[in-house]
Amino acid sequence: MNTPTSLANIRIVLSHTTHPGNIGAAARAMKTMGINQLYLVNPLHFPDPQADAMASGARDIVQGAKICASLEEALRGTIFAVGLTARRRDLSHEMRWLHEAAPKIVQEARLGAVALVFGTEMSGLSNAELDRCQLLASIPADPACSSLNLAAAVQVTAYETRRAALDAPVQRAQDVALAGFDEIEKFYLHLEQTLHATGFLDPAEPKRLMRRLRRLFARARLEKEEVNILRGILKAVNKNIEQNQ
């Protein structure tokens, strides 16, 4: 069974991993499923002999891992990011079981780079990290013991993604250019600055409003041209406000 090309567009992002052995085991898990790009956000110990030892035949992935200073850096260039999380949160993005999310992951990976993001061993992804993702996915574990080892979670996620990639009928790529992570973050920044300028943003709780707006636009999956339009609107608003001062 050959590796579908969509898997080549998928990167595994491990944020603030504590145990280097888990990095190696995750690399092996990825490689068995044909996913070969590993990004590490501030790993506690890396490089480390334990990572190499646990990688077994996947040392090339460990050695080629990209070390990033922030999740933003690891997501650069992606058009879609999925956060793996055990918990359901009230102020959350779209949430799916992993097997429901997998076809979507594969579909997006046909259009551009996709990140599957995993948090620390102890506490998973922070809210700020979840806010950088467009979709949250959850492995349906037993509630009595729901905490998978990090590499085991990577294994199941990579397996399910590969399964979806092998199953998926070949669809023609959509004829629209989706906005990338960087463009969208710049738009959010522009939006936040503009809302400050209008006086609408509550200075006491600026983050709450921005999280709501991020959630709205994440659901819409902004296209490049739409980001241009939205930023054009913000520019026009700012011009009006400046004339007022």
Place this chain on the structure above:
Amino acid sequence: MNTPTSLANIRIVLSHTTHPGNIGAAARAMKTMGINQLYLVNPLHFPDPQADAMASGARDIVQGAKICASLEEALRGTIFAVGLTARRRDLSHEMRWLHEAAPKIVQEARLGAVALVFGTEMSGLSNAELDRCQLLASIPADPACSSLNLAAAVQVTAYETRRAALDAPVQRAQDVALAGFDEIEKFYLHLEQTLHATGFLDPAEPKRLMRRLRRLFARARLEKEEVNILRGILKAVNKNIEQNQ
């Protein structure tokens, strides 16, 4: 999500395991998926502190593991045994991909005890062991790197079995109030007026821009509260512009 009763009839059988850490990691993998019976056929080192350490919250499974002198002993009482093995063409047994085998595993587990059998880390199940199984199942790994870690294979197998055992996942609709047609149309009107006021809307082609924006927000399926937020923003923008005039 509760544990389906069929999973209680499933046992994981590890034959001649070399590394005790893998036994512990396999126990954890099982437990996260609601499978709690572990049988060990002639483990090389057991009991062992490494097994306990890797088990994390699944030490009860490690400590309750049944040690057997032969695979026959581990299969006693079962009505169905599935051997996990990398895809091979020289075998005359019935062979299925894991996800094809999983519904059958669950169906049998509703009737009686079922064993999922895993061989050694280095060479998997022997032919004699495979002959004790009624079905062989294979994880569709990448041919370039098809060897999963033992505990990772147990994790994927337990996950796929749990997935098959769970009734079609019923996801409760999110408890959010979606905005109605009228509210959304009022928002579009408000947006169009505001864009006029800012001077952003091209008077020659007003409809084209509004159609683009409608399309964007339609994809997002606006919630009531989001419409309120968006209209609050428009109000703040308008106030700024009026002060300017």
